[in-house]
Amino acid sequence: MIKEVLGSFIANLKTAKNYPFILVIATTDVSLIPGITVAGASPELTHFTPAADAEFLVLGKCKVINTVPITPDGIPTPALVTRASLSFTKVTKLVVNAGSKILPKIPFIDIGGKPGGDIRKYSLDLETTERIIENSTLLGEELSNTYDLLVIGESIPAGTTTAMAVLQGLGYNAIDKVSSASPTNPKELKRKVVLDALKNLPSNTLGKIAKLADPMLISVAGISLGFKGKILLAGGTQMTAAAAIIKEFNKEKLKDIAIGTTKWIVKDKCSDIISLAKQVGVSLIYADLDFSISKHKGIRVYEEGYVKEGVGAGGASILAMINGANNEDIVRKVDDMYSELLISKN
Amino acid sequence: MIKEVLGSFIANLKTAKNYPFILVIATTDVSLIPGITVAGASPELTHFTPAADAEFLVLGKCKVINTVPITPDGIPTPALVTRASLSFTKVTKLVVNAGSKILPKIPFIDIGGKPGGDIRKYSLDLETTERIIENSTLLGEELSNTYDLLVIGESIPAGTTTAMAVLQGLGYNAIDKVSSASPTNPKELKRKVVLDALKNLPSNTLGKIAKLADPMLISVAGISLGFKGKILLAGGTQMTAAAAIIKEFNKEKLKDIAIGTTKWIVKDKCSDIISLAKQVGVSLIYADLDFSISKHKGIRVYEEGYVKEGVGAGGASILAMINGANNEDIVRKVDDMYSELLISKN
Numbered sequence: 001m002i003k004e005v006l007g008s009f010i011a012n013l014k015t016a017k018n019y020p021f022i023l024v025i026a027t028t029d030v031s032l033i034p035g036i037t038v039a040g041a042s043p044e045l046t047h048f049t050p051a052a053d054a055e056f057l058v059l060g061k062c063k064v065i066n067t068v069p070i071t072p073d074g075i076p077t078p079a080l081v082t083r084a085s086l087s088f089t090k091v092t093k094l095v096v097n098a099g100s101k102i103l104p105k106i107p108f109i110d111i112g113g114k115p116g117g118d119i120r121k122y123s124l125d126l127e128t129t130e131r132i133i134e135n136s137t138l139l140g141e142e143l144s145n146t147y148d149l150l151v152i153g154e155s156i157p158a159g160t161t162t163a164m165a166v167l168q169g170l171g172y173n174a175i176d177k178v179s180s181a182s183p184t185n186p187k188e189l190k191r192k193v194v195l196d197a198l199k200n201l202p203s204n205t206l207g208k209i210a211k212l213a214d215p216m217l218i219s220v221a222g223i224s225l226g227f228k229g230k231i232l233l234a235g236g237t238q239m240t241a242a243a244a245i246i247k248e249f250n251k252e253k254l255k256d257i258a259i260g261t262t263k264w265i266v267k268d269k270c271s272d273i274i275s276l277a278k279q280v281g282v283s284l285i286y287a288d289l290d291f292s293i294s295k296h297k298g299i300r301v302y303e304e305g306y307v308k309e310g311v312g313a314g315g316a317s318i319l320a321m322i323n324g325a326n327n328e329d330i331v332r333k334v335d336d337m338y339s340e341l342l343i344s345k346n
Numbered sequence: 347m348i349k350e351v352l353g354s355f356i357a358n359l360k361t362a363k364n365y366p367f368i369l370v371i372a373t374t375d376v377s378l379i380p381g382i383t384v385a386g387a388s389p390e391l392t393h394f395t396p397a398a399d400a401e402f403l404v405l406g407k408c409k410v411i412n413t414v415p416i417t418p419d420g421i422p423t424p425a426l427v428t429r430a431s432l433s434f435t436k437v438t439k440l441v442v443n444a445g446s447k448i449l450p451k452i453p454f455i456d457i458g459g460k461p462g463g464d465i466r467k468y469s470l471d472l473e474t475t476e477r478i479i480e481n482s483t484l485l486g487e488e489l490s491n492t493y494d495l496l497v498i499g500e501s502i503p504a505g506t507t508t509a510m511a512v513l514q515g516l517g518y519n520a521i522d523k524v525s526s527a528s529p530t531n532p533k534e535l536k537r538k539v540v541l542d543a544l545k546n547l548p549s550n551t552l553g554k555i556a557k558l559a560d561p562m563l564i565s566v567a568g569i570s571l572g573f574k575g576k577i578l579l580a581g582g583t584q585m586t587a588a589a590a591i592i593k594e595f596n597k598e599k600l601k602d603i604a605i606g607t608t609k610w611i612v613k614d615k616c617s618d619i620i621s622l623a624k625q626v627g628v629s630l631i632y633a634d635l636d637f638s639i640s641k642h643k644g645i646r647v648y649e650e651g652y653v654k655e656g657v658g659a660g661g662a663s664i665l666a667m668i669n670g671a672n673n674e675d676i677v678r679k680v681d682d683m684y685s686e687l688l689i690s691k692n
Contacts, residue, residue, distance in 0.1 A: 092489060
């Protein structure tokens with residue numbers, strides 16, 4: 001079941017004629033800060049996660065690493081949920097590289113970005129920031145000739161920290177409100193990094209974004225600004241930061257946009273996406289998933305706050321549901337794919 | 347008017363619901379051989395032509411060079427005809443970089459290719475050749491979820507020489523049968539380069555393609571092999587070589603494919619696309635353009651055998667005609683765009 005939290009967007013999904021699933025990937029050196037993210041088995045491996053997620057999404061296997069990305073606890077990437085969910089719908093999957101240290105070994109759209117640096121120093125130079133916005137906007141414009149809806153997911157380890165920084169830097173109250181792929185959100189560490197990053201902040205919008213944002217956030221905002229139809233931002237609290245960037249450039253655009261996420265993000269007690277979406281003024285819907293019926297422990301733990309969202313899992317589940325699949329169908333498909341992975345691993 | 351030369355394909359264009367215009371770009375060091383191509387004001391500048399063509403197609407202006415690509419005589423790129431023609435239809439323009447020395451400063455799809463080397467030595471290593479085929483096939487497969495027709499154009503200076511080499515190497519009689527962007531086709535030079543390239547040729551198909559083909563030909567073949575619908579190969583004699591590669595991998599696929607070109611290619615006395623298309627067994631249609639009514643000399647000289655085709659100009663004109671434009675509409679639009687270019691230059 002799809003549930004509406006803020007605004008009304010589900011009707012737009014039901015009437016959409018043609019949409020792709022776009023995965024925007026990037027890396028930020030913020031993910032190298034020990035303890036800040038679990039999206040990778042170690043800080044160094046976090047730089048491989050976006051490329052591996054993109055490969056799994058498109059191919060059903062990874063090339064840049066031998067297995068799918070996992071947390072240090074061994075919980076698999078939400079790309080599994082995304083791929084399983086998209087099997088219920090007929091969509092073209094497009095990967096956009098907004099700036100990744102490791103490139104996926106599949107076709108991807110290059111928008112001339114660069115990997116993000118540590119936001120305590122500076123994430124991106126102004127020229128790269130402008131180029132990401134410009135090229136992503138152009139891409140969004142071109143896609144308007146084919147599609148009337150875009151579904152945009154993301155993969156970038158430590159992206160919730162850069163999101164918190166962007167939101168706070170743009171004047172929202174975001175401290176402690178972003179989520180985490182871990183059930184024990186490392187709030188103190190994130191807060192410290194963000195407060196450090198906010199020191200000596202440029203006063204103009206572009207300077208703030210260049211210093212604080214990761215390339216994914218800027219590219220997602222750019223694609224959305226260029227696209228003429230409706231947009232489902234498939235992600236968690238990070239997407240409120242993408243929406244905030246969109247709002248800086250075109251406030252009117254927000255009425256065409258909703259964030260589509262998972263139950264685990266909306267119900268999370270360690271973050272507050274409802275507050276963030278309200279502050280920014282963007283619609284919010286979610287897929288009411290229940291993974292407690294899964295055969296696999298690695299999947300059941302989603303119910304305990306592990307992973308929660310990523311690689312557009314929530315948005316992809318919403319698409320599956322729009323196309324007639326229910327929770328049980330999705331879980332069965334996720335279970336089957338996970339079983340195959342376990343077999344191919346052994 | 348669209349004319350059918352071999353097979354019957356026009357009906358497929360009329361019933362197509364949704365198609366993009368894909369421009370596959372690449373460079374080959376064959377273009378550095380003095381006198382072999384006029385697709386660039388000098389041999390060194392030929393490496394800028396594909397990127398500049400892609401930029402002009404998408405943006406209406408170039409970024410990697412200050413003006414549009416021109417021949418040493420000052421005749422403008424056929425990208426002008428393509429952009430003018432596509433203004434009559436609503437299509438997404440996708441640029442695929444199959445291997446270019448100079449990258450376009452716009453969004454493009456990267457398929458992990460490399461620029462082609464001099465075919466008298468070796469164009470590409472086997473690993474790169476396989477990667478281009480594999481990733482291009484994957485791209486074609488993904489596009490099948492959105493589109494029922496692909497229109498694929500190309501930009502690669504000296505591409506007719508590599509096309510002649512591929513055709514000859516795969517067993518066709520192609521010597522002196524490929525066209526040229528110059529009214530005085532440098533046939534002797536091309537023949538000499540191709541005969542040199544054919545020495546010490548590997549005996550297996552992949553080896554032959556790796557040695558002789560440019561990255562564009564391999565990528566166009568790969569995309570076509572992966573795509574499930576109909577395909578219009580928008581180009582001249584080069585596209586018979588792309589069709590020949592497709593045939594090596596999947597002979598059945600040819601029935602879904604036609605080459606769509608210009609009158610100037612079909613009527614050219616210095617080349618023989620009809621013979622090549624017949625030998626390979628691919629359908630052939632063309633746009634019956636007449637540029638003698640243009641206001642500009644640089645455009646009227648198309649009637650004298652300058653340029654003839656490129657950047658999918660023929661296929662784009664065919665799309666314009668399918669969408670109701672006639673020759674006069676297209677020429678008027680080309681003239682307007684050329685006037686704007688002359689104004690912005692002065």
